[in-house]
Amino acid sequence: MRRKKMEIYKDSLYSFEERATDLVAHMTLEEKISQVGNLGAAIPRLGIPFYNYWSEASHGFFGPFKYRPMDVTSFPVCLAMSQSWDREKIKRVTEAISDECRAYHNIDGDELHMWCPTINMARDPRNGRSDENFGEDPYLAGKLAASYIQGLQGDDEKYVKVIATPKHYALNSSENNRHCGSSNVDEATLREYYTKAFEYAIKEGKAESIMTSYNRINGIPASCNDMLLTTLLREEWGFDGFVVSDCGAVADVYGGNSSNASGQNVSGHCFAKNLKEASAMTLQAGTDMSCGTEHKYNLLQAVHEGLITEDVLNRALIRIFSSRFRLGLFDVKEQVPYSVIGKEAICSTKNAELSVDMANDTIVLLKNDKNMLPLKKEGIKKILVVGPNAIYRELGGYSAGSISKVVETTVNIMALEGIKTAVKDTDVEVLYEKGWCSGREFKGDALELLPGAEINVMGDDDNSEAMLAGIGDILGPDIDFEAIGTAFMSPERHKPEDTDYQADNAMLFERAVKMAKKVDYVIVIAGTDGTTASEERDRETLELPYEQDEKIQKLLEVNNNTVVVITALGSVKGVFLEKAHTILNAHFAGEAQGTAIANVIFGNVNPNAKLTATWYKDESELPHINDYGIRKNDTLDSKSRTYMYFEGKPQFPFGHGLSYTSFAYENMRIGQINLDANDTLEVQVDIKNVGNYAGAEIIQLYVAKEIPEGTVDNKPYRQLKGFEKVFLEPQETKTIVLKVPVCEITFWSYLKKKMIVEPGNYRIEIGRSSADIVCSKIVNISGEWEAPLTAVYAISNRTILKAGESAQLTVTATLADTTKLNYEEYRIKYESSNINVLEVDDDGNVTAKTGGCASVQINVFYKENSISKKVPFVVKCKEQMLKRLR
Known part of the structure; x- marks a missing residue:
């Protein structure tokens, strides 16, 4: 009996891209359209x-919202992790996270595309999502994001553990206007500052996907912005993955029908005539998938209308689909190394220990x-802990836990518990007074407790979609909802945030003040909570809520x-920052934040973190957040932001962070004072721990161009260009x-x-922070940078052909300095992997011969560099076409 030939998309001997192309070739137009939303419909026949x-x-x-209790490990938010300045430890954290993701996938099929990390610049602390990013410096944020992505995606040469999706691309650092606003900047600011972290995420992190933002950039919505999606992302950075829009962003390209009480447009850009045009426009520009139903309900007509x-x-x-093949989702488990990760990886002892360490x-x-x-x-009798944040957990955006989530941590150590545990074997008595209410209201039934939460209707029928509540119009009028499961709630897993929110705050604080007078030490756990700011809502002020500034000052008066x-989502302001002599900053530090706070307070850990965002004295020092x-x-009110340009004296500068020991910097030397543009600057410095505690210091290298006096120049005052964290025993010296x-x-x-x-003179600085430069030297840079070839973007106008049809390849070759090479400046060679299936000539013209799958390899040669790219093709035979018609 003759053996049936295996379909190419099922054959692991072909590349993932070839298999994906073949799979798409088997689909009808309607089936294809069912796959370009965040919910890909089932196609059983394939x-x-x-x-x-x-x-x-x-x-x-x-x-991904399976409506069942799930236990996970919650690590510190990205802003907190960035303060470690530790690329390797962040990579270990995301390795642990992706292990848990894979374990749940292997156990019951949870999906593996992760829409993270957030790497928008923290250029304004009022941003409602400040806790999600890696700080205000593009170099540091980019390096940390690259390590984060590497840990998440795994290190197997063939398969990816999970898909990372850095977001929100780009210039999305204000929530109040994200659906209707335009982030306007000059090209230098766009390239040097706002997109640089994304460049590191793609080039070094090798991110498999990327998410566009809602906003416009210089008037053009991100999801149809050719500058972002083609020029930078694919032509200059060499990105080969897929692009997904933020949820409802494609609809925003058309939108503009929603107004607030003042008549201001709060949703949409009015950039397209209708949803059909918006869907076509964004897909054409390179937004491959819409998070939402825009493509599903509009693309069919858009195709028919041309x-x-x-x-x-x-x-x-x-x-x-190439991304799903890279995950191994269409291969047998034995071929995929990550398929062996099991239940033992979920909330493991190793992960719990790492959460404390981080x-x-x-x-x-x-x-x-x-x-x-x-x-x-020794000698302490009583310690008073004050503040609702000492007992009510804040984990930050997109976190496990809280009353509205079924995803929960098995560890939940808040500051009060951590402090009590730290002194449990001593005679120290730990007392607690709330002092004030958090302002959170707990009432109503389970559904009423979830205003603005995710509404998820899971399934593969025509009426099943998962969208954020409030997306509204784009869902269409014919969506049916029905109950499909049970909400899991219990007192143990879902604790109210503040059961006595209506208590008398004056009485609560009076009790705290009375008690503060009677104890040896007071530890105030101040900060923000979920009511302060969030996605869709920026802070209007940097003040702590609930009059905490005044309360802290009063406690300082009665007990010095x-x-x-x-514990806040970002930097804060207040008179207490001047009056208090002892202050710790602990951004939402995950499930073990209480343990970590106690470890630092009692010296089990020598603090070694440093700020990654400037703490301003007042928001009035900054330009408008929009x-x-x-x-x-470049700003309307002639104000600047970030340590690179801010002219005032900040409350705490970028890079600031103290230790229980002291470090001396000595003997800075530079290998070469006169440098060519193609050289490497090498800086050495000796650092000595001159204190009595072992500890770690973060050495920061800044570069500043010397500007002649009287010259107007927009160059930064200094830029971070290198850093290293080093651990030293007391009196130990190391050369960095x-x-x-x-x-x-x-x-x-x-x-x-x-x-x-x-060319010119540059000041090379070594600092404890951006404002504490301990040594510097001048170097001279001359010559012209001979930028190498770093990216080749190859695209075909058609990839699925019939025998006898043709296609045209277009190739863009780009140097590291963003120069697009002219065709005559480089040599190009095309090769077909199977000349029986298709041929390609010297000009990139492809001709389909007979049924099958083959790739064209494009080899680009420029001086001493060469880069190869492959473009897959499928030539459909008559049998395939008949199957598709059936």
């Missing part, structure tokens, strides 16, 4: 199961003027031995070597339309 591309894992697995071609749809689907390294010692910390347990611990200029010459390729010290040239190394 063996394609229903798939939800939307999962979250910002600092712990948080999806607004978009099926070939463009094919291109998007090949990118999308949390320890996120806490910044802002002030220790009296050297009161670390507290010596007061430690202030700030003004995306960062230099004073930092290397910076001169080509990383570049600026955008409007004259030459590329990134250049500007």
